[in-house]
Amino acid sequence: MPEPRGAGGAGIGAGKGSGSGSGSHGATIELDNLTKRYPGSPGPSVDGVSMAIRAGETVVLVGPSGCGKSTTLKMINRLIEPTGGRIRIGGEDVTGIDPVRLRRRIGYAIQSSGLFPHMTVAQNIALVPRTAGWPKGRIARRVEEMLHLVGLDPGEFHDRYPRQLSGGQQQRVGVARALAADPPVLLMDEPFGAVDPVTRDRLQDELLRLQGELHKTIVFVTHDFDEAIKLGDRIAVLRERSHIAQFDTPEAILTQPADDFVSGFVGAGAALKRLNLTRVRDVKLTDCPTVTVDTPLQEIFDKLRTSGPREILVLDRHRRPYKWLRRGDLLRAGGSPARAGALVRDTVPGDATLRDALEAVLTDSSGRAAVTGPGGEYAGVVDMTTLTNAVHRLLEADRLEALEHRHTPAQERAPQTRAAQEGDGGVSTG
């Protein structure tokens, strides 16, 4: 049965695409106060989500189990019928149209692939084009093309049954099936949730590559924040009832979590990722007693005595870190500074990230590293205490900034009046 065409406006109506590589690009998705209320339950499962997703953008819905992220996704293709609100895709209001027609224009990939076990790989991929009434030859070409696209050799996999594939291969076929009719929009419901971490990582890379070629509008649901950071152009952090806690770029969410819920959800990973975004020269370093190679012996002895159990750093004539010196070292070396102490092997340049500094501190046998300025001259020392303090200060500053930040851009980014009531960052939820 041929698919009725032309109703779809700019984006979604282009779903027919072409048999060759160039397909239809993404369409915008607007959710307007979308609500799902199940009969018999006290409150709504999804409570007035409003969200504007740009064409060609990957938006990740992330949140704890049971927060309604999956329900929200399934309302976009109306697998779950919303009880309130509107959905617009490519500008067209699709809240009332025939759901079967709607779904043929939206790719859908789910956890554990959802492949039909009684059909071969090729038959699975051909399903949507077949229901859309494509001619046989075009379907056959499209199947080959899709297998190539997801990195499976058509000769080898065309006639296999799903059970003859590994989990990762099944997931690839699942994505190929979702993309077969070249839909402008792709919905993915924890698609990589059931595969092992190594395969998941590869599939994520593949998806990024695919999206780089195809520019679909992707809405991706996961509970894995790292996955969200990796895949999302923007991330919507959802709390219970699908209230949007924050809707922003991964960087903004990492550095400026809107509230305690978001920072809690971002979790320990944020502190580590935060290390990547800060330079060593921007944090307060520890100072360490220094002497130079030209310092008289007596003065070195005095410094060692006053520094207690700590080391002192011997600098060379250009004030570059040269040697670590402990109290006993000089005596053991017979009082000769030239032979005493341990040579400085690695230094951390000031424009290295805190993560590099952490790496250096962790691998150093004494747990400290000298930091150098632009000319290689001594600038300070980092150790665990320095890093811990720095990260604490950074996260605290981020939190304060986010608090300040929350009121201003809320109005700029989401002009809905409800934003003010909810007081959320980024986007309103009613």
Next chain:
Amino acid sequence: MSFWEYLVDRHRQLLTDAFQHASVVFQCMVVATVLGVLIGVLTYGHEWAGTLATTTTSTFLTIPSLALIGLLIPLVGLGVPPTVIALTLYGLLPVVRNAIVGLRGVDPALVDAARGIGMSRPMRLARVELPLAWPPILTGIRVSTQMLMGIAAVAAYASGPGLGNEIFRGIASLGSANALNQVLSGTLGIIVLALLFDAVYVLIGRLTISGGIRA
């Protein structure tokens, strides 16, 4: 007259009976399969409807076949009609029950996926749910057929067609020269037919169950 001589002597009559026996079982099975799957499709989605369908069809099985045919004679007369009606009713239960169990056993995630990629309800049923439920349904058809082979013999009581006539003739003339031969030929004939049908079902299974779900 030895059994072998009897077979050679009466082979024409025996083959006709055997053919009619096979024919009536086959035709009733076709009707029972179509009706049974239809009932299964209509009822598997509702808890109470499925239970009702299974209970009703299993009630037929508890009625002794001779009694059911006896009850049908005053209503539809002698011969083929009571035979066909009784066989079809008996054949329903295994098909209906296995259809319901099979359709309910389809992974909900797959049904969800089928909806999600835009398959309409009839399309989901034809392309996804029934093919996945087909192995248990075919098993039900097999069980039904074996059962009908035996029950069809009773149909001769109502002057129905088939190998039952041999058996009833033999029983009626117990003590005569050929009585044992008649009963024996009718019984063995039914067993041979049942085995042949079963072989055909194995073949049908090979041809119609997808390699992706074959055990």
